Every structure is written in structure tokens, then in C-alpha cells.
Amino acid sequence: MKHLEILLISMKNLLRHPSRTTIVVFCLVVILTPFITALAMLEGVRGDALVSVEEGADLYVTMDMYGRNGIIPQEVADEIESIDGVRKAVPRVISRIYVEGKLAVLLGLPREEIQTAGKIMEGALPSEGEVVVGRGLAQALQLKVGSNLSLGVRVIAIVQHSPQIMKRVFRVSGIFHPDTSIWSSDLILISLQDAIDIYEMEGFVSDIAVFVEPGRVTEVAEKIQQMNAYFRIQSKSLTRQYVKRAYSRKGGVFTLLYIFALVLAIPVMALVSGVGLRERKREVGILKATGWSTEEVLQMVLYENCIIALLASSISVLTSYIWLKVLNGAFLIQVFIAEITHIAPFRIPSRFGFDTMFLALTVCLGVTLVGSLYTTWRTAVTPPQEVLR
Amino acid sequence: MSYIRCEKICKSFRLSRHEVIEALRDVSLGIERGSMVLITGPSGSGKTTLLSILGTIERPSKGRLFIGDREVNRLSDSAITRLRRSTIGIVFQEFNLIPRLSAWENVSYPLVPLGVGHRERRRRALEVLELVGLSNRCHHTPEQLSGGEKQRVAIARAIIHEPEILLLDEPTSNIDRETALLVLKLLTEMKTSGRTIILSSHDGDLITEVDRTFRLEEGKLVDGS
Ligand SMILES: Nc1ncnc2c1ncn2[C@@H]1O[C@H](COP(=O)(O)OP(=O)(O)OP(=O)(O)O)[C@@H](O)[C@H]1O
Ligand SMILES: [Mg+2]
Numbered sequence: 001m002k003h004l005e006i007l008l009i010s011m012k013n014l015l016r017h018p019s020r021t022t023i024v025v026f027c028l029v030v031i032l033t034p035f036i037t038a039l040a041m042l043e044g045v046r047g048d049a050l051v052s053v054e055e056g057a058d059l060y061v062t063m064d065m066y067g068r069n070g071i072i073p074q075e076v077a078d079e080i081e082s083i084d085g086v087r088k089a090v091p092r093v094i095s096r097i098y099v100e101g102k103l104a105v106l107l108g109l110p111r112e113e114i115q116t117a118g119k120i121m122e123g124a125l126p127s128e129g130e131v132v133v134g135r136g137l138a139q140a141l142q143l144k145v146g147s148n149l150s151l152g153v154r155v156i157a158i159v160q161h162s163p164q165i166m167k168r169v170f171r172v173s174g175i176f177h178p179d180t181s182i183w184s185s186d187l188i189l190i191s192l193q194d195a196i197d198i199y200e201m202e203g204f205v206s207d208i209a210v211f212v213e214p215g216r217v218t219e220v221a222e223k224i225q226q227m228n229a230y231f232r233i234q235s236k237s238l239t240r241q242y243v244k245r246a247y248s249r250k251g252g253v254f255t256l257l258y259i260f261a262l263v264l265a266i267p268v269m270a271l272v273s274g275v276g277l278r279e280r281k282r283e284v285g286i287l288k289a290t291g292w293s294t295e296e297v298l299q300m301v302l303y304e305n306c307i308i309a310l311l312a313s314s315i316s317v318l319t320s321y322i323w324l325k326v327l328n329g330a331f332l333i334q335v336f337i338a339e340i341t342h343i344a345p346f347r348i349p350s351r352f353g354f355d356t357m358f359l360a361l362t363v364c365l366g367v368t369l370v371g372s373l374y375t376t377w378r379t380a381v382t383p384p385q386e387v388l389r
Numbered sequence: 390m391s392y393i394r395c396e397k398i399c400k401s402f403r404l405s406r407h408e409v410i411e412a413l414r415d416v417s418l419g420i421e422r423g424s425m426v427l428i429t430g431p432s433g434s435g436k437t438t439l440l441s442i443l444g445t446i447e448r449p450s451k452g453r454l455f456i457g458d459r460e461v462n463r464l465s466d467s468a469i470t471r472l473r474r475s476t477i478g479i480v481f482q483e484f485n486l487i488p489r490l491s492a493w494e495n496v497s498y499p500l501v502p503l504g505v506g507h508r509e510r511r512r513r514a515l516e517v518l519e520l521v522g523l524s525n526r527c528h529h530t531p532e533q534l535s536g537g538e539k540q541r542v543a544i545a546r547a548i549i550h551e552p553e554i555l556l557l558d559e560p561t562s563n564i565d566r567e568t569a570l571l572v573l574k575l576l577t578e579m580k581t582s583g584r585t586i587i588l589s590s591h592d593g594d595l596i597t598e599v600d601r602t603f604r605l606e607e608g609k610l611v612d613g614s
Contacts, residue, residue, distance in 0.1 A: 001504050001506055002501065002502070002504045005501050005504075005505075005506065005507060005510075006501065008507065009498075009501065012490070012494075016488075016489045016490060017489075279488065282485070283487055285485075286485050286486075286487055287498065288446075288470075289444075289446045289473070289479060289481075289485070290473070290479075290498060290499040290546065291470065291473045291474030291475075291477075291499045291502050291503075291550065292470070292474075292498075292501070292502050293466075293467055293470040293474075293502060294466055294467070294470070295467075296501070296502050381466055383446055383447050383448050384446040384447075385441040385446040385447035386447065388446075388481070388483075388485055
């Protein structure tokens with residue numbers, strides 16, 4: 001009963017100071033929205049699969065080479081596929097590749113695996129000597145279906161310190177739809193055999209993607225390891241690791257910048273809410289003089305902050321939702337991907353999970369509570385007449 | 390033994406390193422339960438300071454205050470809160486109403502910590518506002534009220550929880566003679582129902598029906614008739 005009454009009074013307090021409430025909420029939204037947008041984006045990036053062909057592999061097997069991931073014999077795929085509990089084992093070739101100075105990811109897959117990519121692209125699936133490229137790459141290099149793409153595949157010699165690169169020309173048979181995902185933006189999809197030829201790794205592939213029956217991942221991983229002690233088993237694809245590394249490096253910088261901004265935000269918030277500080281102090285003094293306990297006063301302030309935080313974080317989530325879904329992350333995506341100058345050539349993946357909301361709320365609460373609870377407490381334990389003078 | 394007792398209470402305010410104002414010096418007095426007492430004295434003599442100490446909203450620099458069998462200076466923050474909530478009602482010289490909050494809400498806030506629900510709070514607030522002759526102003530905010538009306542809202546707030554001790558700082562100085570008499574009549578009624586009433590006034594003209602008068606001059610009690 002009493003708690004409900006105090007809650008009602010907290011709401012009333014916010015309504016009693018409409019301009020202050022609006023300013024505080026506005027500031028919080030301004031501080032929070034880029035944060036949530038970036039978070040939702042990183043979350044989306046993390047959750048987004050490369051392309052549907054690659055989606056859902058449970059394990060990736062490579063072979064140890066000088067303590068790193070090295071190539072693995074192609075026929076291991078068949079051996080793994082015969083293990084009980086394995087649905088499918090797909091040999092793949094993955095590499096980072098520079099195309100006219102632009103970094104791309106080259107992915108070679110067996111023909112039957114490429115089939116499923118058909119519905120997320122325009123043009124045709126790649127046959128021998130053909131590639132499907134991501135939208136970002138196509139835009140950067142002005143490629144169309146039918147264009148030629150020259151790939152520098154390998155360094156063959158170094159003449160006077162400059163590498164001589166062997167090139168091969170492919171025909172662009174298709175381009176991924178812009179709304180597929182961030183992963184496929186810089187992707188070059190090619191048939192497995194072509195990829196093997198490019199790198200002259202006859203009989204070997206970069207890794208084997210293993211699809212396992214539900215609930216048997218650990219068991220299968222153990223069996224694969226027993227086959228050969230030099231096998232390295234991972235649960236995330238190499239491509240994802242490549243891309244994620246690039247992202248998280250920028251994500252890290254962003255986070256750092258952001259923490260800095262948040263630290264700055266605390267005094268700003270204190271200033272903003274301090275606009276009515278004298279009045280607030282008097283109110284606390286009056287309440288204490290008329291029989292309110294320190295706890296009840298703090299409870300009231302806590303509720304006020306909770307309401308503000310709830311309001312500000314929902315508005316922020318809404319704003320960043322619009323930012324990402326309607327404006328496609330304009331002006332923010334550049335922070336993460338240097339190559340993009342204006343509008344991203346692909347749909348920015350984003351995910352607004354419960355975590356994002358919760359984090360937004362916590363940050364909001366944190367920023368508002370740090371200042372208000374302590375000052376209120378200080379005021380509340382001072383004899384009221386001293387406060388009211 | 391008196392219900393409320395002050396023993397050698399001093400209150401000093403430090404203005405700067407060298408300048409100390411002694412607002413109260415060695416004030417000792419006793420107030421009986423159910424009596425009405427008046428504290429007079431010229432402006433600046435320490436009336437408000439003494440009233441605040443008696444009302445537990447100010448701490449004396451020295452000396453002891455007893456209310457009933459409790460020594461107030463030794464009570465914890467929460468024990469003092471309990472005391473205020475059950476026993477004390479204060480009308481400030483400057484009223485101290487919460488701005489932009491309607492009269493009835495201002496009046497009803499002391500009931501919140503007592504766990505009284507919204508409806509009941511409202512009902513009782515309207516009741517006491519009627520008692521002070523303000524039932525037609527219950528939705529006005531302090532900004533929309535005259536000085537005398539504010540004072541009566543403050544009185545309503547001080548009596549809504551039916552306190553044992555009622556302290557009023559200059560309750561008649563902002564209102565006309567007629568309203569002052571209405572207020573005094575109300576106070577006499579409260580006194581008859583057994584409450585202890587402590588008033589302050591720089592001129593004791595209107596306030597005649599008191600049991601005792603204490604006179605302060607420059608922080609000292611000069612007359613305790
Ligand atoms: N916070 C303070 N700091 C410094 N001096 C103070 C403070 N509060 C009160 N005083 C001083 O203490 C003395 C007594 O003040 P108090 O308010 O109790 O007087 P009063 O009798 O109520 O006067 P009035 O009739 O004008 O209301 C005054 O000289 C005043 O200047
Ligand atoms: Mg005074």
C-alpha cells in the first residue's frame with residue numbers, strides 16, 4: 001500500500017516538473033541511442049550467418065600447422081561424414097583476398113552446397129570460371145552480372161621487393177541481394193574446385209564444416225579428435241572469425257569511446273537534474289519534517305529514476321530501431337567499417353534482444369542514480385530545518 | 390516532571406572562522422502535557438530556532454531535550470522519524486509547502502508514511518481543510534494561494550495526523566484578525582482534546598488564552614511566567 005502510494009507520488013513529482021523531466025529524458029536518449037544502436041548492430045552482426053549455405057554448421061575442423069589452423073585433406077570430409085551422429089561434412093576453401101586493393105573474403109563450396117544460395121542472389125550460380133560477389137564489392141568495383149573480375153590469387157615471385165602476383169579472370173555470374181547480410185557484402189563465392197585450383201592445394205581444403213544431429217556435438221567432437229590428434233576443432237567458422245575480428249577491433253574502440261562518453265554523461269546528468277536541486281532539497285526537508293523516513297524519501301527518488309530510466313531507454317530503443325531499420329544505420333556504420341562512406345550497400349544486421357533493452361535500462365539507471373541517490377541521502381539525514389533555511 | 394523539557398540548550402551558528410552567532414543560550418524550560426504555551430520575543434531573538442529544536446527538526450549545539458521519557462538528542466534518525474510521524478506537527482513561519490502541488494495533496498503527504506491509502510488521504514485532507522475554512526481552495530497550488538491561505542494549508546498539514554504536540558511559528562502574523570481568531574479557536578479546541586500546543590509570536594496581542602508565556606531576548610530566556 002505504502003509503496004504504491006510512494007510510486008504514485010514519484011509519478012506526480014515527474015509530472016510536476018514537466019520541463020525538467022523532459023530535459024533529463026531527452027539527454028538520456030541522446031546519450032543512449034548511439035550506444036543501443038551500436039549494440040544492436042554488433043549483436044546483429046554476431047548473430048548473422050555468413051550466407052544460408054553456411055548457416056548452422058556445428059563444428060569446423062582444420063589441421064594443426066605450426067600451431068595455427070592449417071589445411072586439411074579433402075577426403076577427411078568423407079571419413080567424418082561416416083561418423084555416427086554426423087549429418088553432413090562439407091569441405092570448404094576460405095581465404096582473405098585483395099581485389100584491387102579491397103579486402104574480400106573468398107569462399108569455395110562444393111556445387112551441391114551452393115544451390116541454396118540461389119534464392120538470395122540475382123543472376124546465376126557460379127559454374128567453372130565464374131563467381132558470385134557481394135553487393136558491397138560489386139558496388140565498389142562497379143561489377144554487373146556478366147562483368148569480368150580479375151583476382152590476384154597468389155604471389156609468384158618478389159622482384160625488387162615488390163610482389164609479382166598471378167592473376168586469374170573470372171566471370172561474375174551473380175550478385176547477392178543487398179538485404180542478405182553484412183557477411184556477403186564482401187564475399188566472393190566460387191566453386192570448391194576453382195578455389196582449390198587457385199591456391200594449388202590439390203587434395204586439401206581450408207576446413208570442413210560439420211553438421212551434427214541435435215545434442216550430439218560434444219560426442220562427435222570427441223570422435224573427430226580421436227581420428228587424428230592434429231585435427232583442430234572449432235565451433236565457429238573461420239570466416240566469421242575473420243570478419244568478427246575486424247568488427248570487434250572497431251567495436252573495442254567504440255566501447256572505449258563510449259565509456260568515456262558515459263563518464264562525461266554523469267556530470268552532465270547531475271547538472272541537468274541539478275537545475276532543480278535547491279527545490280528538490282527543500283522538498284526532501286519538508287517531507288522529513290512531516291514524518292517521512294530517510295528510506296521512504298530514497299524510495300521515492302529511486303522510483304522517479306526508475307520511471308525516467310524506463311521511459312528514456314524505451315524511447316532510445318525505439319529511436320535506434322528506426323535508425324537501423326529505416327535509416328539503415330547511416331552515419332554510425334562508418335565507425336565500424338571504414339570503406340563505407342555514406343549509406344551501406346547492404347542491409348545492416350541488427351538485433352534488439354532482451355539483453356539490449358536490459359543493458360539500456362541499466363545504463364540509464366546507473367547514470368541517473370549515481371548522482372541523485374547520494375545527494376538525496378545526504379539531504380535526508382541532515383536536520384530538516386538546516387535544509388529548509 | 391514536564392512532558393517536554395529543555396536542559397541548558399544552546400544553539401550557535403558559525404558564520405565564518407571568527408564569527409559565531411549564538412541564537413540560543415542556556416535555555417531551560419518545561420512544558421506540561423495538554424497545555425498551550427507562547428514563546429515571544431523581538432525579531433531575531435531565537436523563537437524559530439527554539440521551536441525547531443522542540444520540533445526535532447534542528448539539533449541543539451549543546452544541552453538536552455526530553456519529550457516524554459525519550460531523550461531526543463540520543464535517538465537515531467529512524468527513531469526521530471517515528472517520533473515526528475506520531476507525535477509532532479509543525480507549522481513553519483515560511484509555511485514550506487511543496488510547490489506546484491495542490492493544497493489537498495500538500496496536506497495529505499504526512500499520511501503517506503503511515504500507510505494511509507490515496508482515497509482515505511484525500512478524504513481526511515478535505516476534512517481538515519474544511520476545518521481551517523479552505524474547502525473551496527483544495528485544488529489550488531501554493532502559487533495560487535494568498536499568504537493567509539498558505540498558512541492555513543500549512544496548519545491543516547500539521548494537524549492531519551493528529552499529533553500530540555503542535556508547534557506553530559508565528560501563526561497569526563500573516564492573517565487578518567478574523568482568520569487569526571478562527572485559527573486560535575481551532576487551537577483551543579485541540580488543546581481541549583489533550584494536545585500540547587506551542588506557539589511563537591513577536592507580539593502576543595491576539596494570543597491571550599495561553600497557560601504560560603516564555604520570553605526570549607537575544608537567545609536568552611528572560612521571563613518564564
Ligand atoms: N542558519 C543560520 N545561520 C546564521 N545565523 C542564523 C541562522 N539561523 C538563525 N540565525 C540567527 O539566529 C538568530 C535567531 O534567529 P531566529 O530565526 O530563531 O529568530 P526569530 O526570533 O524567529 O526571529 P523572527 O521573529 O524574525 O522570526 C538570529 O539572529 C538569526 O540571524
Ligand atoms: Mg522566526
